[in-house]
Amino acid sequence: MTEQRQLRIGVIGCGVGMLHLQGFAGNPRAEVVAIAGLDEERCHELAKQFGVPNVYRDYQELIADPAVEAVTVAVPNILHFPVALAALEAGKHVMVEKPLAPTSQEGQKIIDAAYRASRVLGVVFNRRGRHDVQIVKREVERGNLGEIYHARAFWMRRSGIPGLGTWFTSKEMAGGGPLIDLGVHVIDMALWVLGNPTARCVSATTYAKLGPKGRGQWQGGRFTIAPGKVYEVEDFATAFIRFDSDLTLQVDAAWAAYTGHGDDFGLSLLGDNGGAEIHAKDYAQTGTLRFFGEIDGMPTVTEPRLLERHGHGEVFRQFIESVLDGTPMSPSGEEGLDRVRLIEAIYRSAELGREVEVGELDHGTQSAAGEEVRR
Ligand SMILES: NC(=O)c1ccc[n+]([C@@H]2O[C@H](COP(=O)([O-])OP(=O)(O)OC[C@H]3O[C@@H](n4cnc5c(N)ncnc54)[C@H](O)[C@@H]3O)[C@@H](O)[C@H]2O)c1
Known part of the structure; x- marks a missing residue:
């Protein structure tokens, strides 16, 4: 009621x-x-x-x-x-x-x-509240792109370490760097749009090249810098994920890197009947979405007119x-947990230097099976 x-x-x-x-x-x-x-x-x-x-x-x-x-x-x-x-x-x-x-x-x-x-x-x-993300989800659900076989999700910053030396760059307090901070957003975007497929295994690497040198701090933001504190997390993570089906997902997340990106995130989907690309430069909400298809063998590009949302x-x-x-x-708690599990597997793969099963990290603390959290 x-x-x-x-x-x-x-x-x-x-x-x-x-x-x-x-x-x-x-x-x-x-x-x-x-x-x-x-x-x-x-x-x-x-x-x-x-x-x-x-x-x-x-x-x-x-x-x-x-x-x-x-x-x-x-x-x-x-x-x-x-x-x-x-x-x-x-x-x-x-x-x-x-x-x-x-x-x-x-x-x-x-x-x-x-x-x-x-x-x-x-x-x-x-x-998920973005208009472009919602349109892509709807198109995928309607089957208009055909079978999606590969996706790429990224969030890349040129110079965007939030609070160098604060809780953000402490492994214990944050759990990780840009992967758990930014990557989690675009991983969720990809998985939600694709109907929450089950990830099977991950091969990943993380790097800390700029942060430990005190470079790459967020420019002009509200974050403070605590000089002299240890930089304990990655500043770039890259992962290749295989799912139960043929689907694969490439994820890249950087707080700081020498790249043409300013503070950009996005999602590309390759389907066997069409493709979609979201590229949000510096948090843009319009002009960010393109669909790729064909008419009578001629390649087409479609750009929906988007609305701004909070x-x-x-x-x-x-x-x-x-x-x-x-x-x-x-977004539910279970979806939040699914993304954390995947991120753990990515860190684990990076640590071990090899591919890992996503389930490898389960702690055997399943929730009351079959009984739904109210959500
Ligand atoms: N969804 C998004 O777009 C988005 C953007 C930025 C941050 N975040 C998330 O939001 C969270 C906070 O990030 P932030 O950038 O605001 O960090 P922040 O350090 O700027 O702010 C943290 C806030 O928590 C308060 N706090 C700390 N200990 C407290 C306590 N014991 N009781 C009450 N308040 C306490 C601090 O006083 C401060 O107001 C993080 O989990 C981050 O991942 C999400």
Whole structure:
């Protein structure tokens, strides 16, 4: 049954949390009643800007607020697990920023907690809200490209290490570098568009060539630099993934590399009846999609006219509908876990210098089999 009331939401984290506030601002079914963050000045500024009545410091204070029914989690990756767990155990519905967690073990525990609490769990794969991605998904589902046999997903930055020396470049706190930070977005884009095929094995390599030299810092961004701190993660990852079917996927993700890309991501699909290419330069939302086909043996290129969308707004709309109307949650916690498992396999392959099975890393902590997390 559709509930026509507003969902009372708490946003945890005031960095990208700003995009959460923007995403909810346009939604008449959302009321952000609290935000939390350790950077108090910024949190108070955001509260003022978006008319949020309560500002907390630590996430536990926000979770203890009985007025909050659902939380969004926008804190450093290492905190996704404790924050999501605490929120679910307190009976809140939860939307976690990508990646679901730095490890699949933690991701699995979050899913199990959502199941136990019978609460909605979603992951912020906001690129799914893009018009180009949605059109490609629809064309694939309609079979218009034929059988897709190869895909390429990439996110390449010329100079875009966020917060050199901060939590972003700590293996323990982030779980990895651009692969888990940016690669996770484009891996999700590819897998979602392709109907969530099952990855079988991976061959990958990671590099750290610029970060350890203190090069490649994000230019002009909100991120601080902590000089002298060790750079522990990769700055470029490349992976070749085989699926249960004939499908293969090439993934490249760089925070910093000497390349013509500025801050570009994209997805190419090769089908036996047509192809599609998304290339978003510097976060462009229009002029980014082309389809390739043929008419009477003549090659064709089609460029749909695209609309701009607020990606966070789109996935939060689905979250609110899932909580209030009981519709299935997409992007779901399970999809978030699937992407983390694949990323773990990529890191493992890079570490071992050989191809690995994706299942090799399973920790045997399957969720309650056959019983669905409410999503
Ligand atoms: N979907 C996207 O497009 C996107 C973009 C950027 C970041 N992210 C994700 O969002 C998350 C946060 O990234 P960021 O760039 O905002 O990082 P950030 O370092 O800029 O901000 C982290 C925020 O978490 C808060 N925080 C830390 N510990 C806390 C605690 N104990 N209680 C309450 N708040 C606490 C900090 O005060 C800060 O406000 C990461 O998981 C990142 O991967 C997603």
